[in-house]
Amino acid sequence: MDFWRSISRRLSLSSERDRRYSEEDYELLGSEPTQRVNGATRRRHSRLEACLHHITFRRILFFIALIPFVLAIGILWSGIPPLYNDIRTFEQHLPQHNATQALAERRMYLRFPDHLWGHGLNNVLQEALLMHYIAYKSNRSYVFEDYVWSHSPLSYTLYDFALRPVRIPMNAFISGPTAGGPMPPIHAPAVSAGFWESVCPPYRRRTLTSKDSPTDAEGSVIVDWWVSRLKDVLDECVEIDSSDKVIFDFPFFGSTRIVSLWSGLSTSPILTDFLWSPLVHSTVLRNFPILQPASAKALYDLSARSTLPGLVAIHLRRGDYRRHCPRLAEWKGRYNGLNQFPALPDKFDPSPYPFKSEEYMGYYMEHCLPTVEQLVSRLHAVREENPQLRRVYVLTNAWGWWLNGLKKALQADGWDDLGSSLDLVLDAGQRQVSMAVDMAIAERAEVFVGNGVRVHLVVCTIFVY
Numbered sequence: 001m002d003f004w005r006s007i008s009r010r011l012s013l014s015s016e017r018d019r020r021y022s023e024e025d026y027e028l029l030g031s032e033p034t035q036r037v038n039g040a041t042r043r044r045h046s047r048l049e050a051c052l053h054h055i056t057f058r059r060i061l062f063f064i065a066l067i068p069f070v071l072a073i074g075i076l077w078s079g080i081p082p083l084y085n086d087i088r089t090f091e092q093h094l095p096q097h098n099a100t101q102a103l104a105e106r107r108m109y110l111r112f113p114d115h116l117w118g119h120g121l122n123n124v125l126q127e128a129l130l131m132h133y134i135a136y137k138s139n140r141s142y143v144f145e146d147y148v149w150s151h152s153p154l155s156y157t158l159y160d161f162a163l164r165p166v167r168i169p170m171n172a173f174i175s176g177p178t179a180g181g182p183m184p185p186i187h188a189p190a191v192s193a194g195f196w197e198s199v200c201p202p203y204r205r206r207t208l209t210s211k212d213s214p215t216d217a218e219g220s221v222i223v224d225w226w227v228s229r230l231k232d233v234l235d236e237c238v239e240i241d242s243s244d245k246v247i248f249d250f251p252f253f254g255s256t257r258i259v260s261l262w263s264g265l266s267t268s269p270i271l272t273d274f275l276w277s278p279l280v281h282s283t284v285l286r287n288f289p290i291l292q293p294a295s296a297k298a299l300y301d302l303s304a305r306s307t308l309p310g311l312v313a314i315h316l317r318r319g320d321y322r323r324h325c326p327r328l329a330e331w332k333g334r335y336n337g338l339n340q341f342p343a344l345p346d347k348f349d350p351s352p353y354p355f356k357s358e359e360y361m362g363y364y365m366e367h368c369l370p371t372v373e374q375l376v377s378r379l380h381a382v383r384e385e386n387p388q389l390r391r392v393y394v395l396t397n398a399w400g401w402w403l404n405g406l407k408k409a410l411q412a413d414g415w416d417d418l419g420s421s422l423d424l425v426l427d428a429g430q431r432q433v434s435m436a437v438d439m440a441i442a443e444r445a446e447v448f449v450g451n452g453v454r455v456h457l458v459v460c461t462i463f464v465y
Contacts, residue, residue, distance in 0.1 A: 081156075084172050146167040310391055314449040315448075329350075395420075
């Protein structure tokens with residue numbers, strides 16, 4: 001009680017009451033043991049009172065007022081990412097962005113304004129590729145969008161206690177047809193949303209709704225339905241209103257229905273001419289010490305899709321997956337999309353185990369959130385099938401201490417080295433596209449081991465294509 005009374009005295013800022021309480025609480029030290037104990041207790045309280053001597057409401061308010069400034073310094077310490085204005089200028093000067101010529105040639109456009117936003121790059125790109133495929137088969141110019149993280153009117157938002165641009169131009173991530181790259185002569189190249197706004201003002205636009213589209217059908221049926229519908233539309237500027245019914249929703253990408261699109265999509269320029277952006281490739285080149293290529297040609301030769309000898313890439317997402325993987329098991333989720341492609345060696349079948357049983361959950365977690373021991377065993381089996389493999393690259397958001405443990409376990413099993421996303425040397429601009437850098441590295445690995453439960457279309461093409 002005396003201790004808390006002392007705190008009350010300091011916060012009250014009343015010297016008169018301080019003196020009164022001091023007189024009431026003062027006791028002479030006696031010679032009895034009890035008195036010695038009480039004296040020691042009071043000395044400890046006196047030291048605490050001395051520490052509390054400078055605590056006042058004014059000082060408390062001052063420190064509270066400092067909190068926003070400390071947080072701001074912490075956020076700014078991580079750096080201010082660029083807005084990629086140079087890449088936006090590059091997009092604006094693409095050859096097809098000539099309004100006079102476009103209007104004279106009466107080009108046909110197709111835009112999907114309700115595109116996915118606020119999700120990871122994999123989710124956004126896999127949708128963009130299929131939207132482009134519809135435009136490609138309809139002989140219309142696809143309108144590509146920025147990668148949008150937030151609809152905030154500000155230029156930046158906060159994510160993981162750091163600044164993040166709310167919009168990043170698509171050409172910061174990818175090149176090729178879906179970002180406005182060259183197309184075969186009979187097909188119109190894609191244009192940016194900004195160019196669409198200039199040549200397709202609202203009064204020139206025709207809006208079609210996805211309300212009656214067969215979203216629960218095979219992928220080839222969905223695409224053919226849209227191609228047939230667009231065939232009779234003569235308007236040059238067409239946009240699809242999919243606010244009520246998503247054309248390619250998450251269940252679609254998680255089902256085998258997407259497999260029916262592969263034969264046509266894989267032979268289209270959308271994938272045959274797909275490229276990561278120069279920014280991404282420059283980051284891969286900058287990090288050549290981590291990749292240890294036997295020859296620089298493996299990094300420079302983009303057209304040959306050459307590999308990095310001896311490298312196996314593995315996708316190991318952690319963090320939120322500790323919660324997400326059990327949920328996927330409860331939803332009875334299977335391998336995602338093209339991970340169910342018949343030609344792939346790995347299959348996923350939890351059906352022999354009773355639903356929610358220990359065996360069922362263990363089987364699921366081994367494929368979604370494997371332990372270090374399971375990873376060592378899996379990669380050991382991969383190396384037995386491919387004896388030339390010596391190094392491991394991990395696409396991950398795991399903590400460094402966990403990766404250090406995995407690295408030691410793999411080295412004990414005979415692997416030469418382990419590099420990861422955390423080892424990449426990145427500047428402010430490269431950091432915002434690091435997820436694409438990971439995928440570009442995985443594309444060059446001799447073997448890719450994915451998390452089949454959640455690997456999306458874009459990563460799937462790395463080892464299916």
